[in-house]
Amino acid sequence: MPNTPIILAIESSCDETSAAVIINGEVKSNIVSTQVIHEKYGGVVPELASRAHQQHILPVVESALQKAKVTKNEVDAVGFTRGPGLLGSLLVGTSFAKSFALAMNIPLIEVNHMQAHILAHFIDEPKPSFPFICLTVSGGHTQLVLVSSPLEMEVLGETQDDAVGEAFDKAAKMLGLPYPGGPMIDKHAAKGNPQAFEFPVSDMPGFTYSFSGIKTALLYFLQKEVNKNADFIDENIDDICASYQHTLIKMLLQKLRKATRKLKVKQVAIAGGVAANSGLRKAIQELAEKEGLEVFTPQFQYCTDNAAMIAMAAHFKYEAGEFSDQKISAMPRYKL
Template sequence: MLILGFESSCDETGVALVDASGSAVPRLLGHALHSQIEMHQAYGGVVPELASRDHIRRVLPLTDAVLAQAGLPLSAVDAIAYTRGPGLAGALLVGSGVACAMAMALGKPVVPVHHLEGHLLSPFLSADPPEFPFVALLVSGGHTQLMRVDGVGRYELLGETIDDAAGEAFDKSAKLLGLGYPGGPALAKRAEQGSATAYKFPRPLLHSGDLDFSFAGLKTAVLTQVKRLAHARPEGPATPQLAEALDAAQIADVAASVQAAIVEVLVKKSLAAIESTGLNRLVVAGGVGANALLREQLNAACQKRRVRVHYPELHLCTDNGAMIALAAGLRFQAGLLPDAAAAPAYHFDVRPRWPLSELG
């Protein structure tokens, strides 16, 4: 079963081909990705219309590149998967439209995939794939969730953010420090030169007794500290000039202190989820899962508790087509897809807002 997957939910165009034959974990045959970071940097964030237009330009050349890597013609593909949501509506429509049109032309089934399920299952493409059941820390963009995962399609929400997600806290803090877009990696890089104890930022809900997250208060605390360092009025607006008033050492210390606060919350909540479920396996997925400090502290804490930790390969932490094709392949192996012999339905829709809890 050869599955071609398309990812176009935000600012990366991803295409990949996996082989889901037999019962082994689907094997990645080809993978190509184009990031729009350089295009959006001038605006300080993703411009949805520009993102959609760029997906249109990139998706077919990337498909050709993936098929060339695999040494296979398009006619060899057995099914085509695409990201249905969540994400930017216009960007999602590009991937879904191309996937459905291509599948119709080939007379092959089309498989809509949940973007977060793709992230959740992406560690199965790593050199050290997990086994079910496990606890998953999903930290992707505007999502921060802890899930119990008993199998493909068998997900129980343990806790989630009630306001800002971890990725948003990284990005918004980076913007306050004038570190540009994308903010998370830039903040982590600058934090390497700073002190994690320079400023005592709050760890929201750290002792709440549940597994929920909250990072909005942390963002406000960072804004307050930046204004204090810039000698700005507390009630004044957050302007780019604030960061210009800070020296390099101050920026590095704020970055390191912010990162330490976010990582501590993620680590302690993950350990609490492990303890409450009695499981001994943790999967970390999503863009924030690439953060070096998070991996270092999770690895150390879990080693003490004899808990195995699994991550996607670093190049598969961001949005990519491989995770979409993989999710479709694992669903096929689990018997969760419609009969491929049945008449495929090529009408499509997208779901910009789509809770993972609604996925069966």
């Protein structure tokens, strides 16, 4: 195997078509094509997502190779997101990666999307040392993960129903905010009073999360207040967002604090799309100061779905000699 491997990486788990090139562990390009077609539907439409991936994947890959100043003949391996994600979307990326690897006679490397989110911390400095605990938060997942090495990860706890990203997005729909809703709630929350309204905090055992209750509580709260005042949401949007976001963050960090104390781990990280939330970033820094923790957060561009994180995961698997064969298929419920 080459001492300085060049790896092409493909990400197509949901509604972002992305390709990246990593050379000897250094990301040289990271191209992301966002599918704007979903905005008018207020959420991702799986069939439309897979069609858009088919349209975007070739130009995105070509752009990634050009930016990295690499030709397809120089690529030593192809990494791709096997799952978790939307089946139709995953099939596009998986099929392209398998075809590329077969045509170029190079190794194929499957990547778990959630593992890649965590390994996004190793794209740039500063990088955490092992072991550390990662709070992985996205539209489809909420997990606390003990990370012992790049390829050794243990899920300490996860949500039993809705992911925190879904709790943000569904709340945004209730409030009449445009898609994607999570960033809009964060924007309004920055101008509001987080103590204005009170929402219930779920009390789940161990490191387990549950966000369905607060989502339902918000629905009933809005129905009650709007019945009394039709303009309630418009008049209180900043305070509603601030109070709701404050409660979600409180739930997330309670479990994180509990895990660090029990396992005596002093390094923590956040990953996934919700890791871009400014309220969460501020709150985890405040927690770190109180608990004597060191916090690591990726650049914003590496929080949302992107191929650079897939490339980094593929790099570590390449070093370990963990390759896949052509019989591999997409796995929508790929467990970490």
